Amino acid sequence: MSDRTLRGKVAVAGVAETEYYKWGRSPDPEFKLAIQAILKACENAGVDPRDIDGFSSYSNDRSDASRMSAALGCKELSFASMQWGGGGGGGSGAVANAAAAIATGQAECVVVFRALAQGQFGRFGQGPRSKVVSGPAAHTLPYGLMSAAHQFAMKVNRYMHDHGVRQEALRAISLAAYHHAQANPRAVMHGRPLDEAKYDESRWIVEPFHLFDCCLENDGAAAMVLVSAERAKDFPHPPCYLLGAVSGSQHRAGATVHNTPEYASSSFPTVAPRLYNMAQVGPADVDVLQSYENFTGGVMMSIVEHGFCTAEEVNDFLTYDNLVAPSGKLPLNTSGGNLAECYMHGLGLNIEAVRQIWGQSTSQVPGAEISMVTSGPMVTPVSCCIFGSEATL
Amino acid sequence: MSATTPYLKPGLAKPVAAGDGLDAPFWDGLKEGKLVLQRCNGCGKFQWGPEWVCHRCHSLDLGWAETSTEGILYSHQRIWHPVHPALAEQGPYIVALVELPAADNVRIIGNLVGDPMQPLEIGSAVRAVFEHHPDDDPPHTLLQWEVV
Ligand SMILES: [Zn+2]
Numbered sequence: 172m173s174d175r176t177l178r179g180k181v182a183v184a185g186v187a188e189t190e191y192y193k194w195g196r197s198p199d200p201e202f203k204l205a206i207q208a209i210l211k212a213c214e215n216a217g218v219d220p221r222d223i224d225g226f227s228s229y230s231n232d233r234s235d236a237s238r239m240s241a242a243l244g245c246k247e248l249s250f251a252s253m254q255w256g257g258g259g260g261g262g263s264g265a266v267a268n269a270a271a272a273i274a275t276g277q278a279e280c281v282v283v284f285r286a287l288a289q290g291q292f293g294r295f296g297q298g299p300r301s302k303v304v305s306g307p308a309a310h311t312l313p314y315g316l317m318s319a320a321h322q323f324a325m326k327v328n329r330y331m332h333d334h335g336v337r338q339e340a341l342r343a344i345s346l347a348a349y350h351h352a353q354a355n356p357r358a359v360m361h362g363r364p365l366d367e368a369k370y371d372e373s374r375w376i377v378e379p380f381h382l383f384d385c386c387l388e389n390d391g392a393a394a395m396v397l398v399s400a401e402r403a404k405d406f407p408h409p410p411c412y413l414l415g416a417v418s419g420s421q422h423r424a425g426a427t428v429h430n431t432p433e434y435a436s437s438s439f440p441t442v443a444p445r446l447y448n449m450a451q452v453g454p455a456d457v458d459v460l461q462s463y464e465n466f467t468g469g470v471m472m473s474i475v476e477h478g479f480c481t482a483e484e485v486n487d488f489l490t491y492d493n494l495v496a497p498s499g500k501l502p503l504n505t506s507g508g509n510l511a512e513c514y515m516h517g518l519g520l521n522i523e524a525v526r527q528i529w530g531q532s533t534s535q536v537p538g539a540e541i542s543m544v545t546s547g548p549m550v551t552p553v554s555c556c557i558f559g560s561e562a563t564l
Numbered sequence: 565m566s567a568t569t570p571y572l573k574p575g576l577a578k579p580v581a582a583g584d585g586l587d588a589p590f591w592d593g594l595k596e597g598k599l600v601l602q603r604c605n606g607c608g609k610f611q612w613g614p615e616w617v618c619h620r621c622h623s624l625d626l627g628w629a630e631t632s633t634e635g636i637l638y639s640h641q642r643i644w645h646p647v648h649p650a651l652a653e654q655g656p657y658i659v660a661l662v663e664l665p666a667a668d669n670v671r672i673i674g675n676l677v678g679d680p681m682q683p684l685e686i687g688s689a690v691r692a693v694f695e696h697h698p699d700d701d702p703p704h705t706l707l708q709w710e711v712v
Binding site for chain 2: 296299301306311314315316326328329374377378423426428429
């Protein structure tokens with residue numbers, strides 16, 4: 172086999188997040204949140220923060236790598252990487268970039284992180300306030316198409332039309348997330364359970380998205396520490412290896428004004444096969460899935476495009492019983508995810524995937540060996556990754 | 565045809581041509597009640613949104629051509645939650661994604677005028693409605709759609 176792979180070459184040494192806050196409620200500025208998450212992740216790994224020699228992030232994170240390296244007194248900076256693209260599309264891409272740096276000898280100990288303080292920098296879910304608009308946005312914004320929900324709803328409507336998908340499939344994704352959040356004391360929606368009636372009665376944001384189909388908006392930070400596989404057993408946790416990590420999108424996914432040829436898509440049709448090829452596993456091998464929910468419809472399409480069911484099987488497969496840990500066929504978003512734990516642009520999903528391998532999830536899938544993340548459906552580029560236990564190498 | 569009243573309440577950002585001029589002929593065309601889109605002089609195919617190169621043949625000689633105002637509803641969304649102060653009292657409104665068979669099936673965005681609670685059927689025939697704002701600052705025209 173080709174040695175042009177990340178399979179088994181990199182391990183996760185530690186993970187951590189700050190306290191998660193509702194948007195605008197963080198008592199600390201964004202850069203301080205990033206520092207706190209990185210220090211906690213180093214503590215979780217038993218790593219001296221001064222030994223971090225690389226930083227990897229995405230979505231134009233404002234916490235600059237050189238400033239962070241200086242702030243933490245790191246011995247040197249060997250790698251600084253920003254994955255292009257917005258939203259959470261880079262969550263696993265930042266892991267891939269960090270892993271590639273380690274696997275190719277560019278860096279030894281790379282932190283992947285994401286920090287958000289929307290009180291400091293403004294909310295995602297609001298339209299811009301300018302008097303005039305130009306460029307691609309001029310072709311959408313004057314028609315009231317201006318939020319992330321608006322950007323994606325027509326993809327999901329087209330998909331549901333083409334394949335006869337019912338609202339109940341989207342509802343099941345939301346119910347599973349809220350169910351898992353009730354077991355997770357870190358979750359913003361801990362203690363706020365959701366049932367079918369509450370979902371059905373909730374207001375429309377934009378059809379087909381009810382309120383509970385939409386991600387939260389939060390402040391906080393999350394971080395994970397990556398090292399080479401040779402060091403996987405030097406840390407307090409069971410070894411957790413990266414089996415694969417890729418990013419991208421299909422042909423002309425970035426065509427402007429909604430002209431992507433394969434429109435009704437999560438952007439994973441060409442990406443998912445590359446992930447499975449690298450990881451040398453298939454969807455049937457995956458024990459637990461964390462799938463980025465900007466909106467439930469994106470999760471639905473991601474699950475199909477990663478081969479867990481066909482488009483025509485969605486109504487039967489995406490049920491509450493199938494999606495909850497520990498007994499479901501495909502336990503999904505076991506921390507509560509972006510819908511109910513926290514919207515940290517999805518890096519919390521990668522952390523949860525690692526905790527499943529470590530046996531530390533608050534909704535643990537017994538004996539989880541292969542743990543997968545899909546990041547940022549419907550944007551471009553998207554990304555995805557698979558973590559595995561020692562037995563999977 | 566032209567609209568007699570604006571579809572959305574005033575206050576959203578008004579469209580102006582891109583600073584590099586890339587889409588200027590489109591906005592100029594709308595003001596004249598014409599749908600003018602980018603068409604490659606190399607291979608004769610339409611492309612949208614506009615770009616500085618043809619994605620099919622890589623010609624840099626991109627022209628513009630008037631095309632039919634008849635389209636097909638490719639997808640749609642009925643928006644309820646206002647994310648801009650101008651829409652606080654709007655109530656639900658519809659955004660349409662329209663496919664243009666006469667222009668190599670490129671897609672374009674507009675509102676679907678009429679009853680905001682009208683049934684929405686992908687595949688419906690639609691036609692353009694030019695919503696002129698000549699006295700606005702800056703003057704502009706929006707391209708709306710109605711079910712035929
Ligand atoms: Zn051409």
